[in-house]
Amino acid sequence: MTAAAMPERVVSAEQRKRARSVGITYLVLAMVCFFIFTRRPGDAGFRITETSQFTLPAQGFGWALGIVLVAVAAAQLLRGFGRLSNVVLALATASFFMSFLAWAAAGDSFSFVGMLQDTVSRSVPITLGAIGGILSERSGVINISIEGMLLAAACTSAIGASLTNLWLGTLVGVLTGVGLAAILAVMSIRYKVDQVIVGFAINFFALGVTSFISFRVLVPNRDTMNNLLPVTPIRVPLLSDIPFLGPIFFVQTIFVYFSFAAVALTTWGLYRTKWGLRTRAIGEYPKAAGTLGVDVNKLRYRNLLLAGAVAGVGGAWWPIGIVGRFDQNITNGRGFIALAAVIFGRWHPVGALCGALVFALAEAVRLKIGNFDTGIPSEFLIMAPYVVTIIVVAGFIGASRAPKAAGQPYEDQ
Amino acid sequence: MSETLKSLRFTLLAVIAALFVSAFIIVITDIEALGDGNFGQAFSTLGTAYWGLFKGSFGSLRAISNTITGATPLLLAGLAVSSAFKAGLFNIGATGQMLAGAITGLWVGFAFQLPPIIHVPLALLAAAVGGALFGAIPGVLKARTGAHEVITTIMLNGIASFTVLWLLKTELFKREGRDDAISKFVEDSAKLPKLFWFMGKRIDLLAHTGFIVALLATFAFWWLLRKTTLGFEMQATGFNQEAARYAGMKxxxxxxxxxxxxxxxxxxxxxSEVLGLYGYASGTVAGDIGFDAIAVALLGRSTPIGTLVSALLFGALQAGGRQMQVDTDVPIDLIVVLRALIVMFIAAPLLVKAIFRVKGEAKAFGQTFRGWGG
Structure with a gap:
């Protein structure tokens, strides 16, 4: 009987521990407010449009938020917020972030909406890479090669789009992603090579080949082969007129809409369709799925190719969605951030999207307010998102459960 | 044929297959020559490139010295990835750990005045301790909270890089008269002696005794795995954490x-990079070594001897690649492609068997990393 009673107790002990660490986090945030965010005088202007803005008094906001956070921490540690605890956590984090921005921009102003717009745009390759990761790992194949797929697709789509048009360029990127995914699939499914090794080999291969092509082909033929006009944002009628949120979400390039659609479709597909049930089954317990008549390896092939295609669109975002050309190692580790987003989001598309938005926000913040002289070395501002990620993963997420069969080749009996 | 010979044959065939694919890439990207229909020139470029690759890695004493110089950090960082793999952990954080060790080694290297016989080991010890403390962080995080080391080590790499960039500009570390992230020089007494010191004053022989340190570390890794309880328990945990815990291991x-x-x-x-090669530290002291080290460990199947051999191979490719870039217009990035292909082909003996129609059984490659769980 103890075995039956155990799960509940274990969970509640874990919840207590989590509640305590959340409470301590509130206290730490309050201290940061008191000792850092109250140090710079002046009002911070958050520009909404070209003509309108709201201002926050940096010091006043810092003191007020600090006091509120102490109260929240006390309530959290003494009795907790029950079902509201996640709402409180989200509100506290958002206010803390606003206080941070007010502190950084005190006595100055910056385009708040522009920053959030930029965040959404920059989340595209991370989200799509993460979807690629989720599709393959949910079907039981570890995908370390997201970085390689993004990078290779970025390179070929730049060449394709420069030589033909943006659509064909994107298609070339998609095909490149599919091609690399095919290598991953054949190697790990047919030849049963260690999936991590293939993944890393693909990353190195993509890095090497694209750098090689960049130097040997693209640099000498820059104007003809690596020069294109990226897509322009599309205004969604009506929705883009919503104040504040409109420009952030609905004045974006087609890549952003595709990425949101991919998240929605993957979520729906994984949890509401036969395909999704089978996919999750072959990622958790392929033997059972195989016994019930699912062709495990065939479905793995299909899902991996799909993953490659999605990551291919993500790679095409660099040349076609924003930059207009390919540079050596243009992805600069974003594929690994996508991998982190997969784990961060517990192999769920929406969770991965949240992770991607957090990383993209960090990047956008750095670009927008990195120029303000805050008296704190810029290196520390740049590394803040890394620290935050560790705190979030260690403090709130903890051990995430991966698809059980990820990494194991499947043998037909 | 004995097991060793067999596996040696597969390794050799894998390298040949990789060289073939790279040759194909060199030829098809020679757009100018191919555009003129001048296949002869494309192929002669290929010949010069591969000759440069050989000449630059083994063709002279200097080439061998360059190979060793390149292999030294790859071997040590490769051991960092291999040893974690043995314990079932995926250490992507060698870059950050290298930077931590570089900084602590650097500090002991310039902050003290000691006779070399004490100073060198002390500075190396400081580097090892610095790396160990930084490396322990993801271990503690995983043990206490379950945070996955793949996330935490990637993030710690970022933290280490920017901390080092900042540190190198502080009064303690910065070089007189420089505003960028570059450190003072270490004392001469802390410098690792050159490996070919007996060759007199040949300053082109860069190889240093960090290589000896790396060899000793490889031996220590072997000894840890084979002769100690700790090593046994590490491997047991890596193999099956649940079973290891039920067996009473912590x-x-x-x-x-x-x-x-x-x-x-x-x-x-x-x-060893700071004390042996550069004599100072900069923001790029770790470079891509931590990343390449993952390939070294994967290729070496996480064994001590395998890591040693693959580090030497990668060091040779790097040294040869530089020569190749000088001799032809083939960029050194080809080496990265070549490495990827070698790793791929060696990991897939079944594929190599199919390509070369080799008879006999191809031994499957053991799994390096047991999934995300645990």
């Missing part, structure tokens, strides 16, 4: 210790 402390050991190896890599 798997959580083992996680921390394994990551600390891994960090110590990487820290030595950073330290």
């Amino acid at each position: 798997t959580k402390s083992l996680m921390v210790v394994s990551m600390a050991i891994a960090g110590a190896f990487a820290g030595l890599a950073g330290g």
Whole structure:
């Protein structure tokens, strides 16, 4: 009987521990407010449009938020917020972030909406890479090669789009992603090579080949082969007129809409369709799925190719969605951030999207307010998102459960 | 044919297959020559490139010295990845651990005035300790909260890089008269002696005794795995954490210790670069070594001897690649392609067997990393 009673107790002990660490986090945030965010005088202007803005008094906001956070921490540690605890956590984090921005921009102003717009745009390759990761790992194949797929697709789509048009360029990127995914699939499914090794080999291969092509082909033929006009944002009628949120979400390039659609479709597909049930089954317990008549390896092939295609669109975002050309190692580790987003989001598309938005926000913040002289070395501002990620993963997420069969080749009996 | 010979044959065939594919890439990207229909020129470029690759890695004493110089940090950082793999942990954080070791080694290197016989070992020890402390962080995080080391080590790499960039500009570390992230020089007494000191004053022979340190570390890794209880428990945890815990092993402390050991190896890599090769530290002291080290460990199947051989191979490719870039217009990035292909082909003996129509059984490659769980 103890075995039956155990799960509940274990969970509640874990919840207590989590509640305590959340409470301590509130206290730490309050201290940061008191000792850092109250140090710079002046009002911070958050520009909404070209003509309108709201201002926050940096010091006043810092003191007020600090006091509120102490109260929240006390309530959290003494009795907790029950079902509201996640709402409180989200509100506290958002206010803390606003206080941070007010502190950084005190006595100055910056385009708040522009920053959030930029965040959404920059989340595209991370989200799509993460979807690629989720599709393959949910079907039981570890995908370390997201970085390689993004990078290779970025390179070929730049060449394709420069030589033909943006659509064909994107298609070339998609095909490149599919091609690399095919290598991953054949190697790990047919030849049963260690999936991590293939993944890393693909990353190195993509890095090497694209750098090689960049130097040997693209640099000498820059104007003809690596020069294109990226897509322009599309205004969604009506929705883009919503104040504040409109420009952030609905004045974006087609890549952003595709990425949101991919998240929605993957979520729906994984949890509401036969395909999704089978996919999750072959990622958790392929033997059972195989016994019930699912062709495990065939479905793995299909899902991996799909993953490659999605990551291919993500790679095409660099040349076609924003930059207009390919540079050596243009992805600069974003594929690994996508991998982190997969784990961060517990192999769920929406969770991965949240992770991607957090990383993209960090990047956008750095670009927008990195120029303000805050008296704190810029290196520390740049590394803040890394620290935050560790705190979030260690403090709130903890051990995430991966698809059980990820990494194991499947043998037909 | 004995097992060793067989596996040697497969390795050789894998390298040949990789060279073939790279040759294809060199030829088809020679757009100018191909555009003129001048196949002869494309192929002669190929010949010069591969000759340069050989000449630059083994063709002279200087080439051998360059190979060793390149292999030294790859071997130490490779051990950092291999040792973590043995304990079932995926250490992507060798870069950060190298930087930590580079900084602590650097500090001991310039802050003290000691006779070389004490100073060198002390500075190396400091590097190992710095790397170990930094490496232990993801271990502690995983043991206490379950945070996955793949996330935490990637993030710690970022933290280490920017911390080092900042540190190198502080009064303590910065070089007189420089505003960028570059450090003072270490004392001469802390410098690792050159490996070919007996060749007199040949300053082109860069290889240093960090290589000896790396060889000793490889031996230590072997000894740890084969002769100690700790090594046995590490491997048991890596093989099956649940079983190891039921057998009474303290798997959580083992996680921390394994990551600390891994960090110590990487820290030595950073330290030996600072004390042996550069004599100072800059923001790029770790370069891509931590990343390449993952390939070294994968290729070496996480064994001591395998890591040694693949580090030497990668070092040779790097040294040869530089010569190739000088001799032809083939960029050194080809080496990255070549490495990827070698790793791929060696990992897939079944594929190599199919390509070369070799008879006999191809031994499957053991699994390096047991999934995300645990």
